[in-house]
Amino acid sequence: MNIIVVEDDARLGAAIKRALEHLAYTVTWLRTGAEGLEALRSQSVDLVLLDLGLPEKDGIEVITEARRLKVKTPILVMTARDSVESRVRGLDAGADDYMTKPFHLDELAARIRSLARRAQGLADNQLDAGALSLNLSTLEVTFQERRVELTRREFALLRILMERHGKIVRRESIESSVYGMESDVSPNALEVLVHSLRRKLSPEAIQTVRGFGYMVPRDLT
Amino acid sequence: MTQRGIASRLRWSIGLLAVAVLIPMGWFAARRTLADVDALCDARLAQAALGMDAMIAQTGLAHIEVAHDSQSLPDVPVTGHLGETPTHEVEVGYQVLGADGRVLLVTENMRRLGAPPEGDGAFGDVHIDRRHWRLYMHRDSARGITVTAGERYDSRRDVLRALWMEHALPLLLGIPLLAVAVRWSVRRALRPLDTLTSLLTIRTAWSRDTLLLAGAPEEIRPIVESLNTQFRRIGHALERERRFSADVAHELRTPLASTMINLDSAIAEKRGMRAAASLPDAYASLQSLARRTDQLLLLARLDDADDMPRGRVELCAAARAVVDELRATARVDARHLDVSVPTLPVWLVAHGPALDALMRNLVENALRHAPAGGHVCLTVKQDAKATVIEVRDDGPGIPPGRREAVFERFHREATSLGDGFGLGLSIVQRAARLHGASVDLLDPPDGPGLLVRVGLPH
Numbered sequence: 033m034n035i036i037v038v039e040d041d042a043r044l045g046a047a048i049k050r051a052l053e054h055l056a057y058t059v060t061w062l063r064t065g066a067e068g069l070e071a072l073r074s075q076s077v078d079l080v081l082l083d084l085g086l087p088e089k090d091g092i093e094v095i096t097e098a099r100r101l102k103v104k105t106p107i108l109v110m111t112a113r114d115s116v117e118s119r120v121r122g123l124d125a126g127a128d129d130y131m132t133k134p135f136h137l138d139e140l141a142a143r144i145r146s147l148a149r150r151a152q153g154l155a156d157n158q159l160d161a162g163a164l165s166l167n168l169s170t171l172e173v174t175f176q177e178r179r180v181e182l183t184r185r186e187f188a189l190l191r192i193l194m195e196r197h198g199k200i201v202r203r204e205s206i207e208s209s210v211y212g213m214e215s216d217v218s219p220n221a222l223e224v225l226v227h228s229l230r231r232k233l234s235p236e237a238i239q240t241v242r243g244f245g246y247m248v249p250r251d252l253t
Numbered sequence: 254m255t256q257r258g259i260a261s262r263l264r265w266s267i268g269l270l271a272v273a274v275l276i277p278m279g280w281f282a283a284r285r286t287l288a289d290v291d292a293l294c295d296a297r298l299a300q301a302a303l304g305m306d307a308m309i310a311q312t313g314l315a316h317i318e319v320a321h322d323s324q325s326l327p328d329v330p331v332t333g334h335l336g337e338t339p340t341h342e343v344e345v346g347y348q349v350l351g352a353d354g355r356v357l358l359v360t361e362n363m364r365r366l367g368a369p370p371e372g373d374g375a376f377g378d379v380h381i382d383r384r385h386w387r388l389y390m391h392r393d394s395a396r397g398i399t400v401t402a403g404e405r406y407d408s409r410r411d412v413l414r415a416l417w418m419e420h421a422l423p424l425l426l427g428i429p430l431l432a433v434a435v436r437w438s439v440r441r442a443l444r445p446l447d448t449l450t451s452l453l454t455i456r457t458a459w460s461r462d463t464l465l466l467a468g469a470p471e472e473i474r475p476i477v478e479s480l481n482t483q484f485r486r487i488g489h490a491l492e493r494e495r496r497f498s499a500d501v502a503h504e505l506r507t508p509l510a511s512t513m514i515n516l517d518s519a520i521a522e523k524r525g526m527r528a529a530a531s532l533p534d535a536y537a538s539l540q541s542l543a544r545r546t547d548q549l550l551l552l553a554r555l556d557d558a559d560d561m562p563r564g565r566v567e568l569c570a571a572a573r574a575v576v577d578e579l580r581a582t583a584r585v586d587a588r589h590l591d592v593s594v595p596t597l598p599v600w601l602v603a604h605g606p607a608l609d610a611l612m613r614n615l616v617e618n619a620l621r622h623a624p625a626g627g628h629v630c631l632t633v634k635q636d637a638k639a640t641v642i643e644v645r646d647d648g649p650g651i652p653p654g655r656r657e658a659v660f661e662r663f664h665r666e667a668t669s670l671g672d673g674f675g676l677g678l679s680i681v682q683r684a685a686r687l688h689g690a691s692v693d694l695l696d697p698p699d700g701p702g703l704l705v706r707v708g709l710p711h
Binding site: 041043044046047048050051054085110111112113114115132133134135136137138140 | 499502503504505506507508509510511512513514515517518521522531534537538541
């Protein structure tokens with residue numbers, strides 16, 4: 033899942049990026065509203081964490097312009113402005129949720145999961161595909177009733193496939209979700225990642241659809 | 254002790270003034286009239302006596318003597334009325350005495366007078382039948398007769414009483430009427446004050462609306478205007494406070510958020526090594542929080558510093574102290590920090606802590622923007638008009654179009670690394686304003702960067 037963090041404070045931005053990466057999210061950290069808006073328009077982004085007090089282009093302007101351009105990506109606002117008017121203004125401009133600084137990492141993660149669930153039409157944090165299950169909250173993966181330890185990237189790959197299990201997920205979506213806006217990704221990095229994931233689960237767990245992408249079958253045994 | 258109201262004070266003073274002026278005026282006028290009436294009555298009395306003498310001269314004394322030769326008294330009857338009309342006839346009379354002292358002619362009411370007091374052309378007062386009379390004697394030495402005309406005083410007193418009434422009655426009736434009129438007009442004149450009072454009473458607390466008092470008289474208008482000015486000022490101050498506290502919240506909550514996220518990460522990590530990795534960042538965030546708190550306090554203190562005492566400050570030593578302090582706190586890192594001051598001391602009458610804060614914030618900002626290995630220089634110099642403090646760095650500079658904006662409180666340039674930068678220039682500007690100094694952001698004469706010049710006028 034590819035998350036963009038737009039925050040001009042260096043320490044807070046770095047802290048959020050590191051914390052979310054530990055939760056197996058792909059995070060791109062931008063410092064200005066203009067960059068944030070540009071990323072929203074041109075990239076496939078799953079969620080935006082947006083500070084409101086930004087230099088050059090204010091957070092509210094970013095939301096308004098993004099919505100005007102029909103960008104539907106969920107936007108989670110995080111701000112120090114805690115007045116009711118400013119919340120109402122943010123939500124009315126098109127934000128999906130609002131968090132007042134300071135906040136706990138657990139709450140931030142829960143709100144990100146909630147927005148992701150809503151965007152994907154999921155009822156809870158549990159994703160199941162036959163014998164394979166993945167918990168979005170605890171980050172636990174079990175296969176054939178056995179705990180599987182995955183790396184951050186492996187988890188990110190499995191998450192996007194499980195979110196749409198039974199359907200083919202295009203290679204480009206997977207790459208943007210797992211690697212985000214990283215530029216130095218080798219061409220066969222995804223193949224390597226799929227290979228290691230198959231070794232930890234089973235070769236049938238991830239099916240290759242030539243020319244399109246990959247798929248986790250619905251009734252995996 | 255509470256002061257009596259304007260209305261009651263006006264009422265009393267106008268009332269008392271009216272009484273104090275009108276009553277003596279009435280009294281004097283009445284006295285004057287009475288004296289005139291007295292003189293007039295006396296003149297008529299004298300005229301009557303002289304007229305009688307002239308009449309006797311015409312008629313001839315012998316005729317009167319003949320007419321009254323008998324034993325009967327020479328009485329002239331006094332009826333007290335002419336036909337049906339009552340007169341004051343009983344109150345006036347006359348007497349004519351012959352040379353031998355015999356009464357030749359007398360009105361009935363003056364029969365008991367007997368011999369009049371001596372004197373020719375003299376007025377006199379006597380009692381006849383327990384009544385008080387005014388007399389005038391005229392002695393006609395040619396014919397040897399004495400003519401006395403008399404008038405009862407109660408006749409005069411009636412006239413006087415009538416005159417008194419004429420003067421006093423309007424006053425006695427007028428004063429209460431005047432009091433009512435004064436009361437009414439005072440109340441009417443003060444009505445705008447009542448309106449103002451009720452407007453102020455119904456005003457909600459912290460309302461920023463101005464007062465609208467249509468048709469306010471010129472005495473009230475300045476009050477309303479200055480009240481409105483005050484209301485506007487308070488409104489602006491409240492608005493500024495509100496914005497300031499919102500900005501303060503932002504300034505303090507962001508490092509607090511970063512501290513919490515870092516500590517949360519450290520707690521979430523079960524393995525020691527990774528947990529430890531978040532702690533330096535949490536600590537740095539707390540340092541940033543502490544620094545911003547200091548800056549906010551400094552700014553708040555400078556906002557109230559107008560009344561603070563000023564002292565003599567030696568600027569060169571102060572500049573060197575600021576640079577030494579910044580070098581010691583290792584904020585300099587890999588940048589070169591120089592200080593250039595004149596050899597002779599530069600004495601100023603100034604607010605020492607504010608000048609220190611000004612120089613420290615300028616140098617800190619410069620250090621933050623200078624590249625690694627770059628140079629920052631704090632210069633103190635004097636020219637004809639001003640003592641100049643300059644700080645230059647060789648960082649990216651600020652484009653001319655954005656220089657105005659960086660002075661706003663809490664403004665942050667996109668290129669800055671976040672550390673409370675938004676307050677630094679506000680502090681500089683506030684400290685400069687305390688000294689009537691100018692702050693200019695300029696291009697350095699050579700190479701890239703920013704040159705901040707503070708001119709303290711002599």
